Amino acid sequence: MDAPVDPRRSWSLPAPGELARTAEPEPLVTRVLAPNPSPMTLDGTNTYVVGAPGSGQVVVVDPGPDDPAHLAAVTEVLTARDAEVVAVLVTHHHGDHAEAARPWAERFGVAVAAGSGDVAGPGGRVLEDGDTVPLAGTALTVVATPGHTRDHLAFRTETGSVLVGDHVLGRGTSVVTHPEGDVLAYLDSLRRVHRLGPAALYCGHGPELTEDVGAVLEFYAAHRTYREWQLVDALLPGPRTVAELVAHVYAEVPRAVWPAAEQSTRATLAKLSATGQVVRGAGDSWRVA
Known part of the structure; x- marks a missing residue:
């Protein structure tokens, strides 16, 4: 099975480390x-300030780390928009998105709205x-997108763009965390996101995706299928541990992301086990059913 080709390779996206500190992909x-x-x-984490121009109201989506310099940058945007924050929204509970939500x-004197009560906190809203x-x-519509985490949400704007959190990244592919993630x-x-026919994807990390969004979503699905095939193929000669599978399947990936790759591998093995393709062996090993 050939690896799927990422359509973003031909796009003119900012190189790693060159993403602008502040950008306005659309007036909203x-x-x-x-x-x-x-x-x-x-x-870094992308925080989004969303609101109709001139309306005086915005929401902050995924405030990210509770960092004074980051708060100052967001406050500058609020001043430029002459707008007040009416809610803080969070796509999921991971700290790089949610740490600053309650503070x-x-x-701002507003409530947190998120997919879990643990993130929303007392007085918050569970979406x-x-x-x-x-x-x-204007208004945002909540789209439940579990998988990366159980509580993951996306937010669709009235212009058709979707703030997708970590469900889709501006570069590379997302991690399906384990054990809370589900392939x-x-x-x-x-x-579900593909059926929305999004005009653009505003990702939790990396550049916004505004060209052939459908092709990116199809690549993401094909990539997950390819990883499943790689794992089964790697197990055909005999049982392997998860560490051995990660070293084999992700040999060309920097070792710094192998811990995340291990999470996705475990989540994928759980899916393959549920469909009867692989079974757990001794210790941390797996084999073909």
Whole structure:
């Protein structure tokens, strides 16, 4: 089986480390890059300020790390928009997206809205698929996208763009975390986002995707299928441990991301086990059923 080709290879995207600190991909949305670059967060966490121009109201999506410089950059955007924050939204509970949610919400005097009560906190709002977040002049629609994590959400704007958190990244592919992640749920969520026919994807990390968005989503699904094939193929000669599988399947990937690759591998093995293709062997090993 041949590896699927990432359509973004032919796009004119910013190189790693060159993503602008602040950008406005459309009048409704401003992106502010948090200063937390790493192999997992790419250039850093993308925080989004969303609201109708001139309306005086915005929401902050994924405030990211509770960093004073990042808060100052977001505050500059609020001043430029002459807008007040009416809610802090969070796509999922991982700290690089949610750490600042409650502190910033308290500072702005608003509530946190998220997919779990642990993130929303006392007085916060737990969001479900199909809910709306109203703003002056516009609204966001909540799209449940579990898979990367159980509580993962996306937010669709009235212009058709989707803020996808870590469900889709601007570069590379997303991790399906283990044990909370679920590959079957992740694939279903990919299909759900694809059916929306998004005009653009605003990712939790990396550049925004505004060209052939459908092709990216199809590549993501094909990539997951390819990883399944690689694991089964690697197990055909005999049992292997998860560490051996990661070293084999991700040999060309920097070792810094192998811990994340191990999570995706374990999540994929759980899916293959559920469909009867592989079984657990002795210790941390797996074999073909």
